Amino acid sequence: MSQRTFVRRASGNDSPAPARARAGGAGILVAASLWGTTGTVQTFADGSSPFSVAAIRIIIGGLTLLALAAATRREGLRRLVADRRNLPLLALGAGAIAVYQTAFFVAAGRTGVAVGTIVTIGSAPVFTGLIGLAARRTVLTGRWALATAGAVTGCTLLVGGGLADGGQETGVEPAGIALALLAGLAYAVYATAASVLITRGEDDRAVAGALFAAAAVPLVPVLLAAPAGWLLTGSGALIALYLGVVTTGLGYQLFARGLRGTPATTATTLTLAEPAVAAVLGTVLLDEALGGLAAGGLALLAASLVVLVAPARGSLRRQGTRTAR
Structure with missing residues (x-):
């Protein structure tokens, strides 16, 4: 038997089937939008800790994804x-x-949520591109580079603008920055591993279920060690279910499905929509002010994502070579 290995162009429309590529990109944007609600929802979980929230998200999400895969893709x-x-x-x-989950929340505690978010989310697309180049799976195009640079800059202005306009103060601690970079690298590794499995021909539901169920195992001790009394309240249980079933289960299933027609490099850039959604929700639901700098960053981020997902003029191609299985 043989398999096809592909050198994929990292642009907004890499699939030989443009409709599938657009559908995949749209699914990833919806997933990022769901992830963008987690911060706002978490504010209503009185007494929760970042560690318990991160752990319960992955545990419930992993069980949800595994159950879905077992029921429909056994x-x-x-x-x-x-x-x-x-x-x-x-x-x-x-x-x-x-x-990724552990490093991000530790980094946020050391250097602040804003800086931790900028470094983690902003570095993930870059790390994914470097991994793709190293593995010779991806040809990075100028369009991808332009859109990614614009999106990362917009994300930085969006989150950093909140600090300039009177948001919480943060410190740039080297250890915190290193942990945030580790979180970005870990996310890139996850996205690449999932992409390789799915483009190899494995079912996306099976991949998501297996990955998150396995990831939940080491996070059980984290949940047991963290303050988790908030989970015993009615509102806390509902919040945990939303975070686990909707933002993690549904969100990462959409992300995995999107990887069928979207390369990991493009997918991780599209996830930069997450802080944009969080900013809008914070403004609408939590009465958080969005200053001029942050608003400009939001506009730049949105424009960059449009550039990434808009159909390209030329036909896009994949170069396939056969190797022994």
């Missing part, structure tokens, strides 16, 4: 874990999810 799930070639990628992706 054969695909069985085939995924039975193929020994997949096991290193599954272990790498699951470990990256756990590291």
Whole structure:
């Protein structure tokens, strides 16, 4: 038997089937929009800690995704874990999810949520591009580079503008920055591992279920060690279910489905929509002011994402080579 390995162009429309690529990009944007609601929703969980929130999200989300895969893609799930070639990628992706969650929240505690968010989310697309280049899976185009640079700049202005307009003060602590970069790298590793498995032909539901179920295991001790009394309240339980089932279960299933027609490099850039949604929700629901600098960043971020997902003029191609399986 043989498999096809692809060198994929990292642009806004890389698939030979443009409709599928656009649908994948739209799904990833919806996923990022769901993730953007987590910060606002978390503010209503009185007594919660970042560690308990992160852990319960992955635990409930992992169980949700695994149950979905087992109910609808049992054969695909069985085939995924039975193929020994997949096991290193599954272990790498699951470990990256756990590291991403932990490193980000520790970084946010050390250097502030705003700086931690900028460094983590902004570095993830860059790391994904570098991983793709190193693995010779991706050809980075000027369009991707322009859109990514604009989106990262817009994200920085959006989050940093809140500080300039009177938001919380933060310190640029080297250890915190290093942890935020680690979180960005971990997210890039997860996205790349999932993309490789899905483009290899594995079912996206099976991949998402296996990765997040495995990632939930090391986070159980984190949940047990963190203050979790808020989960015993009615509102706390509802918030945990929303964060786990909707933002994680549904969100990452949409992300995995989007990877069928969207390369990981483009996908991670599209996830920069997350802070934009968070900013809008903060303005509408929490009466947070959005200053001029932040508003400009939001506009730049939105424009960059439009550039990334808008159909390209020329036909896009994949270059395939056959290798022994």
